[in-house]
Amino acid sequence: MYSLHILALLSVTAALHVYEDDGLQTVAKHQEVDTGPRLYYDQSTLTWDSSEGFCRQFDKNRNLCSFDDLCPWRNGARQFIRDVLPGDHWVAVKGREWVEIGDRHSVPCFLHSSRWGPPTWGDVPETRHYKGYVYCCKDTSPDPVPAIAYRYIGKTSTYDISKDHCRHQGRRLCYSSEVCVKSKPAHGVVRGDHWIAIKDRYNEWIQIGDSSGRTCLHHGPKYGLPAWGTRTDGSNINWVGYVYCCK
Template sequence: MYALHLLALLVALGLGCYIFWSQLHKAQQEEGQQAAEKQRLAEEQRAAEEQLIAVEAAEAERWVAKERQAAAEQQAAEAAKSRLVNTGPRLYYYKSKLTWDSSAGFCQEMDSALCSYEQLCRKIHNGAHFVHGVIPGDHWIAINGREWLAIGTAYGTPCVRYKSLGSPATLGDTIEAKPWKGYVSCCKETIETEPAVAFRYIGETATYASSRDYCEHHGRRLCYSSEVCSRNKPAYGVLQGDHWIPVKDRENEWLQIGTHHNLTCRHHGVTYTRPSWGQRTDGSSRSFIGYLYCCK
């Protein structure tokens, strides 16, 4: 009887140990699974963070590349514009008291030099043609070689050298004001192309339509006022008197490039109204018309 009780006690003790170790093993397994799950979640979170960082870095790199490309394109455009604007003969109205020396000094300030006869006068079938167009009246400009060149109509055609008239080369050595003085034409040593903004004179019978046709015939267009004027000053200088030029801002709009009533760089259509004389068809002349800006 005692033996049976001892056997039952041992069985109960063994069963209890089995249950204890089974539960302990299960708890250890669950703890290991939880640790593995935590590690997996941590690795997934770390991978997601690394992926996000990589995406943000790639986006930042693309943005930097885009900004650099835009800056490079802008720099190239500005360089191209500079080459166009600053090369080729450019005609300015400076002042009526200029001399040959002050003309040369003006061009030097414009990072250029006085033009030569060959740069300003192009041969045509019946003589020479002034690249800026004929200016009515008696007008002379200083050219390279300490010479003076007629650019007006006083001698029939422009491109007449003063020395060819048998006159001394002292023309324009004094600073006194003369009506034939005022214009200066500056050139670069190397001419790559014609300037982006061209200054011409086409006569007092010009209209808005004929001016537009002239520019288009020469592969250009009418300029916008913003291309003509900068800081309230025309690109080729302020002319003395009343001078209106057509601009592309809107149909039959004109811009003052002279000193008339202190309206320099003001629109006729804004100050007054768009003028009827800009669209006249009778071929009549107007003394305040004739100059023209054509742009590429």
């Protein structure tokens, strides 16, 4: 159960909110609407997955915000939608990315991957002073997903074989957000233990089965990127075989 320390509440009028981080308190003025991003503070051990889970746990109609939600283009540059927090503060956004919302690096609104690559700490539930904040946005993704239903291509399938199968269909591997909509597989749960390749990053897989309550779990953050996903010996693996392709 997440500890919900609410820092931002719905309001159609200006209101004062207090942000707390390791003893630091900053009072900032915000004006929010129902569809706007909401800011929370959970804990400094947050990962990308637990940040996403935080939003889902608090409100099933909200999800992580996108980079554009928090840092839209204004006057030729990325502009943070809120007052910048003092110090170094990173929040998870869609696409397994992290964005700076503090003033540690002079200006906010840049992705970690754009300067230093994907952060290793983003998947590790260890205390970091620059983690803890979560932004949640209204989930406006449509229920219908523009994808072909699961296809079974055999137990010898790998990440590259799955990718090539989609390419030959004039399609591509789906992102995790297209495979799982509102924390459920878009085309239903498959009985048993079944992982399918996703486009989020090379050799990343997501669970579409009902094994051990892991439905919609990413393989990498929990178990690491699997060696079986890139094997070249043509061996059979019981937990692969399905592929899911998107436009």
